[in-house]
């Protein structure tokens with residue numbers, strides 16, 4: 001499985017990520033690293049910010 005956020009292989013657990021709602025209207029489902037995963041290192045800055053937010057959220061939810 002390849003992570004849709006960072007394009008790296010997912011070795012551990014994965015979560016389903018909706019990639020769809022693209023211009024073509026085709027719905028493409030993919031997999032992504034879990035929110036709390038430290039392995040996810042997207043190259044894009046927008047995705048990096050999203051991952052950071054997800055990690056913070058996951059950490060807060062665990063309490």
Ligand SMILES: [Zn+2]
Nearest residue numbers: 003006033040
């Ligand atoms: Zn990833």
